[in-house]
Amino acid sequence: MNGxxxxxxxxxFGPVEPEPNxxxxxxxxxxxxxxxxxxxxxxxxxxxxxxxxxxxxxxxxDYLAKSYYELWLAGLEALLAECRLVSAEELxxxxxxxxxxxxxxVLAADDVDQVxxxxxxxxxxxxxxARFKPGDRVRARNxxxxxxxxxxxxVRGHVGAIERVHGCHVFPDSNAARAGENPxxxxxxxxxxxxxxxxxxDPKLKVSVDAWEPYLEPA
Amino acid sequence: MxxxxxxxxxxxxxxxxxxxxxxxxxxxxxxxEKGYVDPAALDRLIETYETKVGPRNGAxxxxxxxxxxxxxxxxxxxxxxxxxxxxxxxRQSEHMLAVENTPKIHNMVxxxxxxxxxxxxxxxxxxxxxxxxxxxxxxxDPRGVLREFGLKLPEETEIxxxxxxxxxxxxxxxxxxAGTEGWSEERLAALVTRDSMIGTGLPKSPAEAA
Numbered sequence: 001m002n003g004x005x006x007x008x009x010x011x012x013f014g015p016v017e018p019e020p021n022x023x024x025x026x027x028x029x030x031x032x033x034x035x036x037x038x039x040x041x042x043x044x045x046x047x048x049x050x051x052x053x054x055x056x057x058x059x060x061x062d063y064l065a066k067s068y069y070e071l072w073l074a075g076l077e078a079l080l081a082e083c084r085l086v087s088a089e090e091l092x093x094x095x096x097x098x099x100x101x102x103x104x105x106v107l108a109a110d111d112v113d114q115v116x117x118x119x120x121x122x123x124x125x126x127x128x129x130a131r132f133k134p135g136d137r138v139r140a141r142n143x144x145x146x147x148x149x150x151x152x153x154x155v156r157g158h159v160g161a162i163e164r165v166h167g168c169h170v171f172p173d174s175n176a177a178r179a180g181e182n183p184x185x186x187x188x189x190x191x192x193x194x195x196x197x198x199x200x201x202d203p204k205l206k207v208s209v210d211a212w213e214p215y216l217e218p219a
Numbered sequence: 220m221x222x223x224x225x226x227x228x229x230x231x232x233x234x235x236x237x238x239x240x241x242x243x244x245x246x247x248x249x250x251x252e253k254g255y256v257d258p259a260a261l262d263r264l265i266e267t268y269e270t271k272v273g274p275r276n277g278a279x280x281x282x283x284x285x286x287x288x289x290x291x292x293x294x295x296x297x298x299x300x301x302x303x304x305x306x307x308x309x310r311q312s313e314h315m316l317a318v319e320n321t322p323k324i325h326n327m328v329x330x331x332x333x334x335x336x337x338x339x340x341x342x343x344x345x346x347x348x349x350x351x352x353x354x355x356x357x358x359x360d361p362r363g364v365l366r367e368f369g370l371k372l373p374e375e376t377e378i379x380x381x382x383x384x385x386x387x388x389x390x391x392x393x394x395x396x397a398g399t400e401g402w403s404e405e406r407l408a409a410l411v412t413r414d415s416m417i418g419t420g421l422p423k424s425p426a427e428a429a
Binding site: 005006008009010016017019025027034035039048055056064073077090094095096100103106108109111117118119120121122152154167169170172186188201205206207209210212 | 250253354
């Protein structure tokens with residue numbers, strides 16, 4: 001979706017403000033919001049692409065007004081409602097009502113280390129040869145899906161070169177829509193700064209994005 | 220007052236924050252009552268990212284690459300395996316790529332769409348990395364961003380920005396500081412800062428580390 005999350009090249013946000021000796025979390029509720037989100041992710045009720053879409057899928061003003069972990073919380077609440085695991089009534093009451101639908105898996109404390117160190121691998125065995133090879137010139141498609149996509153707006157319509165073939169990976173656009181993993185070849189595509197930003201761009205700038213094959217066409 | 224987009228609320232004041240706090244508390248209660256989350260697992264997750272996983276991990280990878288040419292080759296060939304061999308693998312680092320700075324090329328990592336970051340080697344991302352100012356400007360004005368970090372690169376240095384739009388996670392391998400010949404891996408690791416592995420900083424010099 002063309003949402004406020006797609007920030008590359010947007011003006012007006014002001015300077016970057018690094019915080020010296022920054023703590024990992026800035027409040028107790030951030031710790032808990034982080035942990036319940038990760039733990040619920042481990043239930044297998046949804047996938048990472050659905051999680052990302054649940055955070056970004058909101059009005060721009062809402063997205064921009066929320067702090068980072070507020071977005072995580074809003075995304076989690078949306079997924080819990082969508083999966084019928086927690087109702088709006090329960091949220092309002094602050095306690096569980098009725099008998100819960102069982103989830104596939106509950107993350108136990110003793111399994112945390114193993115689950116984290118295993119991660120969730122996105123690579124899949126390819127079933128077709130890659131269409132592009134390093135050095136090929138490609139154009140990022142001019143596409144504007146209303147659902148989840150990982151092709152940032154600032155590269156759409158622009159020509160770059162395949163820099164690296166990463167392998168075949170789960171395709172977020174379909175995975176986020178519960179339409180299957182639909183694995184696709186994934187490439188690092190390098191764009192010249194001037195191609196993206198015009199003649200005024202830093203002549204020594206190159207920007208790479210990771211782009212799945214359906215995002216690309218030969219140029 | 221202007222809106223501070225995607226900034227943390229550092230101070231616990233105002234009704235909005237307490238509302239958020241209450242919501243999180245209510246949600247945790249509901250999820251626990253339903254048996255969907257185990258509170259002990261939540262504590263373990265928090266403890267892991269507050270005390271165990273952080274940029275010291277990545278610093279060990281970089282220090283080994285600096286001091287061991289065979290390891291550096293392995294890190295180029297099969298970065299996920301080479302990093303896992305030191306003990307760092309898994310969540311948000313399943314597919315790693317190490318990008319090396321050279322006298323001519325400076326690498327810098329961003330996630331313009333959300334906050335993708337190599338957790339296993341750097342821990343959870345700092346607020347500025349997830350913030351709108353960094354995400355919006357890193358791809359169009361990286362030199363300006365670097366200046367805000369106090370880093371002024373020569374104009375002829377090429378800047379390579381990596382926008383982490385997929386599940387590939389990028390670790391910048393900065394250049395080894397001069398005057399560190401013969402240093403042990405452990406000593407070298409102490410020079411490697413978090414920001415130098417994101418590309419918004421340089422490693423410490425021996426003088427700075429002294």
